[in-house]
Amino acid sequence: DAKTTQPNSMESNEEEPVHLPCNHSTISGTDYIHWYRQLPSQGPEYVIHGLTSNVNNRMASLAIAEDRKSSTLILHRATLRDAAVYYCILRPNSGGSNYKLTFGKGTLLTVNP
Amino acid sequence: GAGVSQSPSNKVTEKGKDVELRCDPISGHTALYWYRQSLGQGLEFLIYFQGNSAPDKSGLPSDRFSAERTGGSVSTLTIQRTQQEDSAVYLCASSFSSGGTDTQYFGPGTRLTVL
Numbered sequence: 001d002a003k004t005t006q007p008n009s010m011e012s013n014e015e016e017p018v019h020l021p022c023n024h025s026t027i028s029g030t031d032y033i034h035w036y037r038q039l040p041s042q043g044p045e046y047v048i049h050g051l052t053s054n055v056n057n058r059m060a061s062l063a064i065a066e067d068r069k070s071s072t073l074i075l076h077r078a079t080l081r082d083a084a085v086y087y088c089i090l091r092p093n094s095g096g097s098n099y100k101l102t103f104g105k106g107t108l109l110t111v112n113p
Numbered sequence: 114g115a116g117v118s119q120s121p122s123n124k125v126t127e128k129g130k131d132v133e134l135r136c137d138p139i140s141g142h143t144a145l146y147w148y149r150q151s152l153g154q155g156l157e158f159l160i161y162f163q164g165n166s167a168p169d170k171s172g173l174p175s176d177r178f179s180a181e182r183t184g185g186s187v188s189t190l191t192i193q194r195t196q197q198e199d200s201a202v203y204l205c206a207s208s209f210s211s212g213g214t215d216t217q218y219f220g221p222g223t224r225l226t227v228l
Contacts, residue, residue, distance in 0.1 A: 032214055043117075043204050043219030044156070091214070097169060099144065099211040103156040 004088045009108040012078045020073040020107055022088030027068050031090040035062065035073050036103070039084045044103070047073065047086070051093075083111045115139065117220035119205050125226045126195055134190040134223045138207030145188050146208075146217060147180060149201040156204070162188060163211060195227045 005023040012018040024033065035047040048055055048062045050071070055062040061074040075082055087106040092098040118137045126132050138145050147159040158172040162182045173179070177195075182188040192199055202224050206217040 041221075043206070043222050045219065046216045049214060049216075093214065094212065097161075097171075099146065099161055099169075099208075099215075099217075100158045100172075101146075101148070101156060101206075101217060102158070105155065 004090060004104060006086070006088055006104070006107045008105065009110065011110045011112065012075075013112050014080060015077050018075040018078045018082070018109065018111075020075075020086050020088075020109065021070065022072070023070045024088070024090055025069045027090055028092070030093045032093060033062065033064060033068075033071050034089050034091055034101075035060070036087045036089070036101070037082075037084040038087070038106075039081075044087070044101075049091075078109075078111045080111050080113060083109055085109070117205055117207055117218050119203075119220040119223050121223060122221065123224045123226075125228065127228050128197060129194055131191065131193045132195055132225065134192075134203050134205075134225070136188045136190070136205030136207075136220060138186065138188070138205070139218055140186075142207035142209055142218075143185065144208045144211040144215070145182060146206045147188070147190050148204045148206065150204060150222070151201045159190070159203075161211070192225075195225075197227050200225055200227045 034049040036044045038044045050062045063072045085106040087103045120135045145162040148156045160180050161169040164185045177193045180190045202222040204222045206219045208215040208217045
């Protein structure tokens with residue numbers, strides 16, 4: 001399975017943008033890039049996903065490198081509620097057991113008031 | 114709308130006892146998943162249901178673990194003769210189908226502590 005690499009932790013100030021990087025150099029052409037986050041004492045929560053083009057939704061933006069070997073999750077204005085562990089994962093579009101979510105250690109985001 | 118719910122939220126049990134964990138998925142979601150998360154660890158897949166059948170039970174760690182789903186809705190994860198290494202947060206998720214782009218919606222989890 002293709003692996004992802006994320007920094008263990010990052011820190012931000014409230015109301016400032018946050019850029020969370022993810023490296024996935026072994027990504028295959030059919031892998032979607034998904035981001036989930038997990039707030040303290042809660043279940044994981046879907047954030048965003050994309051394939052090749054940059055994506056925006058109400059929670060965040062996802063910038064995908066042209067060669068797809070890396071991506072960046074962008075929180076435009078961090079709030080205290082955004083403090084969480086952020087997971088970047090790859091999911092094949094079809095076949096095999098693509099329903100299995102495999103989370104690594106993720107990035108622990110701390111937001112300072 | 115209502116999300117995925119799980120009960121109980123916390124369960125403390127003694128080693129050797131049986132426990133049942135319940136999951137109520139989002140209405141209309143045909144796919145249901147159980148995962149567990151040990152302290153400081155990532156997510157560990159346990160089992161996947163499509164409707165009432167479980168095409169993938171590969172993640173169940175031993176034959177002490179079993180799960181069922183009835184009416185294409187509620188699911189129960191049963192752990193028999195619990196051991197201390199079973200202590201973890203057990204998470205249930207559901208999705209509309211099981212494709213690679215389908216969002217999985219998670220419940221809040223059941224924290225199991227085996228003394």
